[in-house]
Amino acid sequence: MADDAAMPRNRAPLLWGLAFMVAMFGTGIFARTVGLNGFWSMAVMLPPMLLLIPLIRSAERGGNLAGCNSPALSRYNRRGLVWAFGYVAALFFAISVNDWLKPDGPLLWLIAVLPALPILYYVWALYRYLIEETDEYLKMRYVGDALFGLGLLLIVSTVWGFLESFKVVPHVESWIVVPVWAIGLGLSQIRRRISGS
């Protein structure tokens, strides 16, 4: 019988994830430091986005090694790539059009809502994952991670909201909810990895 107790640990996804975060934040700081705005501030963010491809691929390889991959999870990961690139493209397009055309009225509404569409697609991808996942343990684990993310979001937004009401902190745009939730999801996955569960 194969020795199953030793689950192989694959650190590649963590390293690619760190590289992605460093590249994104580094590029953001660079753009701010040299004073890039609008079109160019988005253009420099495109190369770091490409790191998402090896990140997703290594996560899938890691999942296969650890025996926790499923066809539904692979589809979810691919949809994740679609929404991430779709989001950057939509934001890029919206900022560019806004900079050049300075639209108002219905066109401005359309441009403003455009970056939200890939995020709605992401919400749909989450829903589809939970519908399509036939492995009940993986599904339960994902639901646990999602609830952890939701808990973090509720805590952060409630505390921040009151701090904002008392003028202690600046206003934050409400689209931040999805990134905060996703950070919670990721933290929960890291917590599981560290605790070995």
Place this chain on the structure above:
Amino acid sequence: MRNRLKILRAERDWSQGDLAERLEVSRQSVNAIETGKYDPSLPLAFRIADLFGLPIEEIFLRD
């Protein structure tokens, strides 16, 4: 809830991967059930029982 999954699997010389393949679940699922981190649903428990040809209560035991 305790279970005899690891013993039953060892008797058949199956790896966790072999059992996972037969049950059509991930290897992590088998590992989580074996180590008591996760109690399977009733349908999955029946599938496990059917696979080993045993009643559920001979595989899963009360604490």
